[in-house]
Amino acid sequence: MEQSASPKRTGSLALYVALLAAWTAMLGSLYFSEVRGFVPCALCWYQRILMYPLAGLIAFGILRRDWHLPFLVLPFSLLGQAISTYHYLIQKTTIFGAPTACAAGVPCTTVWINWLGFITIPFLAMIAFLIITVAMLTAYYSDQPDEERRLPARWPVFAIVAIALLVYGGVYGQAQAAKESKAAALPVTVLEGTEHAEHNPVQPAQPSPALEEGERLYAQACAACHGPDGAGIPTLGNTFVASEFLTANDDAEVLAMIRAGREPGAADNRSGVAMPASGGRPDLTDGQLAAIIVYIRNGLPQ
Numbered sequence: 034m035e036q037s038a039s040p041k042r043t044g045s046l047a048l049y050v051a052l053l054a055a056w057t058a059m060l061g062s063l064y065f066s067e068v069r070g071f072v073p074c075a076l077c078w079y080q081r082i083l084m085y086p087l088a089g090l091i092a093f094g095i096l097r098r099d100w101h102l103p104f105l106v107l108p109f110s111l112l113g114q115a116i117s118t119y120h121y122l123i124q125k126t127t128i129f130g131a132p133t134a135c136a137a138g139v140p141c142t143t144v145w146i147n148w149l150g151f152i153t154i155p156f157l158a159m160i161a162f163l164i165i166t167v168a169m170l171t172a173y174y175s176d177q178p179d180e181e182r183r184l185p186a187r188w189p190v191f192a193i194v195a196i197a198l199l200v201y202g203g204v205y206g207q208a209q210a211a212k213e214s215k216a217a218a219l220p221v222t223v224l225e226g227t228e229h230a231e232h233n234p235v236q237p238a239q240p241s242p243a244l245e246e247g248e249r250l251y252a253q254a255c256a257a258c259h260g261p262d263g264a265g266i267p268t269l270g271n272t273f274v275a276s277e278f279l280t281a282n283d284d285a286e287v288l289a290m291i292r293a294g295r296e297p298g299a300a301d302n303r304s305g306v307a308m309p310a311s312g313g314r315p316d317l318t319d320g321q322l323a324a325i326i327v328y329i330r331n332g333l334p335q
């Protein structure tokens with residue numbers, strides 16, 4: 034009796050730790066989207082789909098003292114961990130290719146927060162899923178002394194195979210989307226070149242390097258919210274056409290605004306949606322942002 038009391042206590046403590054992590058993650062993500070106005074990307078939604086049910090499931094499992102709880106929770110937390118790790122890697126590295134936008138909506142590479150230079154929202158999700166996974170394994174092994182209640186030996190193999198398939202599918206999809214968006218962009222560039230040649234037969238247009246770099250970076254970092262032609266996308270980003278802000282402010286002021294982003298509560302915010310600091314790409318240098326500004330001012334329809 035005495036001997037089994039201590040691991041049992043560890044087990045139920047672990048369940049409460051998991052409960053706390055799930056609720057913190059859920060309320061934190063709701064705070065970011067509902068209070069701060071950060072728009073969740075597609076990968077964020079997958080993580081929410083896996084995290085939110087845990088807030089209820091773990092509470093239910095604790096109330097029912099159900100030893101099946103880890104079986105139920107682990108597939109959610111392991112899948113969530115795989116997705117948030119992948120999400121963090123595409124934000125912070127280029128190992129999955131150049132940062133590309135998700136198929137639609139906010140780019141998955143958008144960095145809304147960047148505390149200490151490495152803590153982003155998917156990083157926080159990764160930690161929460163990890164805490165839940167470790168807590169569930171701890172609860173399972175300390176709470177269940179009976180041999181028959183141990184996890185079946187083959188169970189983790191299935192989980193690993195499922196996760197590997199999911200990650201492979203995600204990476205493959207991302208690579209296909211990148212290929213498609215490159216293919217789609219090609220004819221437009223070719224057409225523009227022809228047009229220039231026709232309109233300026235004597236003096237072929239010589240686009241400045243800044244304008245070209247700006248166009249490329251704009252397509253990568255800003256177009257998903259502000260539209261490929263700068264006309265804006267409802268609920269994501271506003272139009273640059275006839276923008277009073279752009280006419281009233283010089284390049285340095287515009288650059289400062291882009292660096293800082295714009296909270297939904299800011300006096301000059303008209304849409305109630307947040308613009309992420311640096312457009313969600315803290316890796317862009319001042320020079321690169323300046324090139325984007327050149328493109329916004331000279332390459333987009335005003």
Ligand code: HEC
Pocket residue numbers: 072139140143251254255256257258259269270271272273276277278279287290291295301302303304305306307308309311312313314325326
């Ligand atoms: C996740 C979506 C998103 C991304 C990505 C994004 N923006 Fe924005 N941007 C916004 C929103 C939302 C606003 C503010 C709308 C408002 O004030 O109502 C805004 C506002 C702006 C403004 C002020 C325009 C005005 O007329 O007030 C500029 C300039 C700007 N963005 C530039 C950029 C640049 C450059 C990038 C790429 C590096 C970028 N944005 C990426 C969403 C985004």
